Amino acid sequence: MKTSLSLIISAILAQVQAQSPHYQTETIPLPEGEIVEVSAIALMPDKKVAIADRRGQIWIGSGLYEDDLSKVRWRSFAKGLHEPLGMYWKEGSLIVQQRTELTRLRDTNQDGQADDFSCLCDAWGASHDYHEYAFGSDPDVNGDTWAVLCLTGSAKTGADWRGWAVRIDQAGKMHPEVSGVRSPGGIGFNPQGDLFYTDNQGLWNGSSSLKWLKPGGFVGNPTGNVSAKKFGLPEPPQPQSGSRIQIERKKDPRLIPPAVVFPHGKVGQSPTAVVPDLTEGKFGPFAGQLLVGEQTHSEVQRVDLEMVNGFYQGAVFKFLKGYGSGVVPLRLAPDGSLFAGGTNRGWGSRGAQPFSLERTRWKGGVPFEIKTMRVTPSGFKLRFTQEVDAELAADPANYPMKAWTYIYQKSYGSPEVDQATPQVTAAKVSEDRLGVEITVKGWVQGHVHHLDAQALKSAEGKPLWHPDAYYTLNEIPFARSGGIE
């Protein structure tokens, strides 16, 4: 009786803790009586916000930044588009990534509705397959737009350039840049302007992950290689099935390992949008990091990236949850309003609504979190958002770790394999008590390293909001003089 009661109380406490007092998610009313399966979000001048939906409509809303969301108003801007999955505002136009075309929409007679639909590029192939999603990026530093093109049925090449990331320059010419794509869920830049996308667990993807679209690179799935052959491009790598990413990338350096693996089931199941936090603190203490949407679990994850030996890697932390539907597009406005669109048509989500649009804002105050987890030549350097309880933080026993990787294979997904148990042998708390440097023995290059920090507490005695960190160790930095060991 006593145990069960305390269990109930701790469960309630856990829930209170999960519904952070620091972030508030509110429902944004959508056009009444309409089915709006939000698939892309663009910010416009005059505090307006455009949303696109899977039925091919675009709506322009006002009042989305106001405290009182009941006053949000929508007007229809365009209809009849083919499943738009990317959209941004540029020089008086909406640039929309449709399934078969990058299109510029203009309202030339200023009546509030688009009347001109210019085809900017439609050079990639499309068959009659629902799975051939095309996610479009914002403009890169040169003003070019990128699209990641899902494989046909997420498994084969039914048309040209399926399984590629292509760049569309401002003259409308298409440049195939990165091969090896399987089934993307979103595309976005980090603050440095490098481009990333999420790819879902499946063929040649042991688990879902955030991948770096390095021009000329290959991101893992060789199904789209046939297009290179057909159009006379150098053939991308042909990895060996049943191997490991870490082994195959030594054979061909064009294979870019996933920057951050999202362990299947543990950190979502279907990652989607990628947005950088460029708000300089208006969205809480995670400026400069990435937010990644999650469709199946209706969540938003947080990713801290670093570049080591020329490759991106880093940690994923759970962050926001409880969205109304499956989160697909995200847009973080400069004022710190995170707009999250949702749909679960065809793919179920924990959020039970068929579609949703929500706004998450930071309410102030600092949640106790692992802010960053970065690699050192001998272990990891953790930074926290608040001062830690130094006694707990100095005990190496409070940093249990597990590591594993996935089979790199032609068949769907992979179990966690090659398990290892790295040992934390030392933990040194920084003078400001915001950092801890841990020394790790027995880590494994190429593995996901799961740090379970639930034993730690803040100086005020609070537990971590999210105690789990999952770090993908593609590269180990070289020891420099002054480093530990």
Place this chain on the structure above:
Amino acid sequence: MMSRFIIILFLLPLALLANDGKQLYTTYCSACHGADGRGPENNVNPPLAKSEWLLGKPDRAISAVLVGLAGPIEVAGKAYHLIMPPQGAVLNDEQLAAILTYVRTSWGNEEEAVSAEQVAEVRERLKDRKTPYGANELREKYPIPYERGWPRLENLISHVYHGKWELMPDFSKLEVASVEEEPRNLVDVAHAERDQEFGIVWTGDLVTDREGDYRALLDASDGAILYVNGKKQLEVEGIGPRGSERARTYRFRLLKGRHQFRLEYFNNQGKPGLSFQVSGPSGKQWLSESRLKIIPAAPAIPLRAEEGKSAVIYRNFIEGAGARAIGVGYEEGVNQAFSVTHMGPDVIWQGKFLDGGLHWTNRGQGNQKPSGTDVVQLLTKPAYAILADENSAWPQKDDERVRPQFGGYSLDEKGRPTFRYRIGEIRVTEAFEPLLSETERSLKRLITFKSSGSAPENLYLALASGPEIERSGERSGEGFILDAKVTLKSDAELVLRRLPESQVLVPLALKNGLTQLSIYYTWKKP
């Protein structure tokens, strides 16, 4: 102590209600469903004992009782086809709550009691509904929860293949059409997103919680083979319906833990379906969705122009016009699917436009067919070609010298699109206008070429390539009848040729500057 007290408190009113419910059930329901809830002896009505339709929230059952349930339904693996008459006008909220509570807690059913408030709430929602539910609609609205017991499937992946077979094919030699996780870990034939001519291979783990004797039941339309730990255990062979003597069972011993699971399935023609059940020391589990599933037809979402507009645009997969089709429906009752691959209408028809139901529900696989009538497939090949002479074959693929590049479209104040594209240095626009007379409907197509250099010689535009073509009169100016459905006329000189395929061509002698060409597609009003 306290918890016991609470349970007693809860049980007391429930027992009272259930008593009352039994009397009411006997009066109103037992004639059809049997005093023991097992249905009548002749089996025409479905049982309520252990009916999956009673599982979970009571809204599904309340709805069916209030407004009735008609048409085909599967209950506990058996098909029925009758009408459950509506009881909403006969019984009040309290009575219905009592009956449903009795039904949901008797004969092995172990669901929560139903309150009069719950019934009232559903009654309010359904107050304007005049028609009974169909099983599909009811199930879509209130999905039947799946109880996860033992044994179970985990890490289930489906591999879909397209093809027509009469016996199980060797899937290792076929190209897979799609591979997906089955997040519910249930075998589900709906995953193929098509009804006919497909196969699915599921792989994953069959997980048992204890060692013991297990029994698998497999029934399929058409064929299915079960492998456990790499060994073929069961086969439903060849083509045939479910629910017959084709069902197969097999007993085998399993250790506790994970077992390699593989289930192969194919459907030739007819309704697909697969039932798969495993029973063991810890119970009996349906591991397939399809025991209940009647694959729902896509709901109708007819597409119409907005108020004040003449045209509506639908860009998606349209039958006969490919993946890059732009459907345009005009309120005047004429329609086209403009192909951005060929440039020009690939398909035209009259009457209703298109329905969004196919692509706007579930994942949206397949081509949408025109909703209207007198559909004519004008083109299946490129619209432009350079021919050495009028007897040269029409190219199957784009002639690179005159490959058109789509430029987009603009909408007029009525929402009607004017398409634009380029052929080399030639800029082309195509404007469409619906025209009505008392007996006819026409779609006028005005093509404008703007040539600023030397246009290629021997350039031809195909207006029709494929349909049956007859002359409408003696002279070509009187036009052509396509597939005996639509008349094609133009202000330009048209050429009819049969090589042997019938084609109507326009020789394009483009001069510097503007050249215009009007084409009329005309239907008789039905």
